[in-house]
Amino acid sequence: MLNELFHIFNVFIFVYVIIVDGFYLMLFFLSFKQIQEYLKRSPYNEIKEFRLSSLTTPISIIVPAYNEEKTISNSISSLLQINYPEFEIIVVNDGSNDETIERLKNDFSLIEIPIMAVRKKIKTETVHKMYRSTKHPSLLVIDKENGGKADSLNVGINFSTYPYFCSVDADSMLEPDSLMKAMKPFFEGGENVVACGGIIRVINGCSVENGYLKKVRLPKNKLAISQVIEYLRSFLMGRLGLSSLNNLLIVSGAFGIFRKHEVLEVGGYDVDNLGEDMELIVSLQKYLYKTKSDAKVLFVPDPVCWTEVPEDLRSLAKQRTRWQVGLLQTLIKHKDTLFNPRYKSMGLLAMPYFLFVELLGPTIELLGMLFVIVGLYFDLVNIPFAILYFVFTLVFGVFLSVTAILLEEYSFRKYERVSDLFRLLFYSILENFWFRQINAVFKTWGFIRFMRKDRRWGLQNRKGFSQTDQQQVM
Numbered sequence: 001m002l003n004e005l006f007h008i009f010n011v012f013i014f015v016y017v018i019i020v021d022g023f024y025l026m027l028f029f030l031s032f033k034q035i036q037e038y039l040k041r042s043p044y045n046e047i048k049e050f051r052l053s054s055l056t057t058p059i060s061i062i063v064p065a066y067n068e069e070k071t072i073s074n075s076i077s078s079l080l081q082i083n084y085p086e087f088e089i090i091v092v093n094d095g096s097n098d099e100t101i102e103r104l105k106n107d108f109s110l111i112e113i114p115i116m117a118v119r120k121k122i123k124t125e126t127v128h129k130m131y132r133s134t135k136h137p138s139l140l141v142i143d144k145e146n147g148g149k150a151d152s153l154n155v156g157i158n159f160s161t162y163p164y165f166c167s168v169d170a171d172s173m174l175e176p177d178s179l180m181k182a183m184k185p186f187f188e189g190g191e192n193v194v195a196c197g198g199i200i201r202v203i204n205g206c207s208v209e210n211g212y213l214k215k216v217r218l219p220k221n222k223l224a225i226s227q228v229i230e231y232l233r234s235f236l237m238g239r240l241g242l243s244s245l246n247n248l249l250i251v252s253g254a255f256g257i258f259r260k261h262e263v264l265e266v267g268g269y270d271v272d273n274l275g276e277d278m279e280l281i282v283s284l285q286k287y288l289y290k291t292k293s294d295a296k297v298l299f300v301p302d303p304v305c306w307t308e309v310p311e312d313l314r315s316l317a318k319q320r321t322r323w324q325v326g327l328l329q330t331l332i333k334h335k336d337t338l339f340n341p342r343y344k345s346m347g348l349l350a351m352p353y354f355l356f357v358e359l360l361g362p363t364i365e366l367l368g369m370l371f372v373i374v375g376l377y378f379d380l381v382n383i384p385f386a387i388l389y390f391v392f393t394l395v396f397g398v399f400l401s402v403t404a405i406l407l408e409e410y411s412f413r414k415y416e417r418v419s420d421l422f423r424l425l426f427y428s429i430l431e432n433f434w435f436r437q438i439n440a441v442f443k444t445w446g447f448i449r450f451m452r453k454d455r456r457w458g459l460q461n462r463k464g465f466s467q468t469d470q471q472q473v474m
Helices: 004-038 043-050 072-080 102-109 151-161 180-190 222-244 260-265 276-290 313-333 341-358 360-378 383-411 418-431 435-449 466-471
Strands: 059-065 087-094 110-113 127-133 139-144 166-170 173-175 193-202 207-209 212-215 255-259 296-307
Touching: 004 212, 004 222, 004 296, 004 341, 004 360, 004 383, 059 072, 059 151, 059 180, 072 087, 072 102, 072 173, 072 212, 087 102, 087 151, 102 110, 102 127, 102 139, 102 180, 139 151, 151 166, 151 260, 151 276, 166 180, 166 260, 180 255, 180 296, 193 222, 222 296, 222 383, 222 418, 222 435, 255 260, 255 276, 260 276, 276 296, 276 313, 276 341, 313 341, 313 435, 341 360, 360 383, 360 435, 383 418, 418 435
Parallel strands: 059 087, 059 166, 087 139, 193 296
Antiparallel strands: 110 127, 127 139, 166 255, 173 296, 193 255, 207 212
């Protein structure tokens, strides 16, 4: 009886892994095709033309901030240097209890102004004070009651002036042309685009000076290097492939652009969801289906946002369990779309993918490895089956990681040093034998956190861009 149970479960795991690997392989080929087409379009001249045009749509940049004293000044400095004709920056301080506001006051010469009277289109926590920079009139700082990241973004939307807004995390930095590149689909598609995301890269180890990224380098921290590979795999293969199928269900909260009208129609960001970025996109996609709109949510592989990632296991655990709880909350809230033909490929492909691959995948893989190892020990699993299982999990995982790096090398090549390339290739093999399993454990713990109704955000330890620079110079 025990032998039969082990056999049934292992066959299930094996079939599941083959199906998932096949889907990843499809995404790889779709992503490769998309990158080829993007590079052929040679967007530089078009971007220059948009930058010089008086018709280029102005945009509001919203930066939610909570206890970001180590990164906030560099982040805002980088935003002030972007190449874009007309924009405003709205920093929303979410009741920080550190020196975030003081840093902003000192570094950008803020003066307090009367709280502007606006029509409160989205209900939010109370705004206490407002500040305007005397150095940079386009910089507005709002100090509000603590209500979470989603609430801060909603405050920014309420006070924003322009028809489009860009959300940027306070621990992130944009490249000078990133905003223009991410807005390009809106210029080209007009009413047919409601949201667009760009690629997120790891800033740990890079050299930053006065809010400007001077040198791109790999971090020295092994955990951070593994996340470099993970981000390349997730964005250059996963999101780009899903975007090509018009099934993109997440635009990273670190860097996304939205048309404000549709965001207001769906009620803004959900303040009760820890994965507010994905929940908003799913709500927008549902809205587009219900209104029978042809508009799309897109991903562009070139506009880069650089962000700080965790360098210790505790911070990584907080981040990944939070992501998993947010994903679970979103799937439950929008369960009516699952396998629902009314939502076409979103209901029949994208939502099931996030359920069976992104949500359940790490736990199923973890249980599969555990059962195979236990089965081998008690002679319940034969060796040929175990070998096949590890080939289709670990070896294929190595293949995906290596191809993601090769896609990066083929396309945008941010890491120019040969030594960095070889380190990436080395860690793309190594991370499948430790980081992948640790990540799966953290994501599995997310289920337990959800069942315990633990909705805490979970702050990570930040080193800040300046400290990273000093280590790089030394």
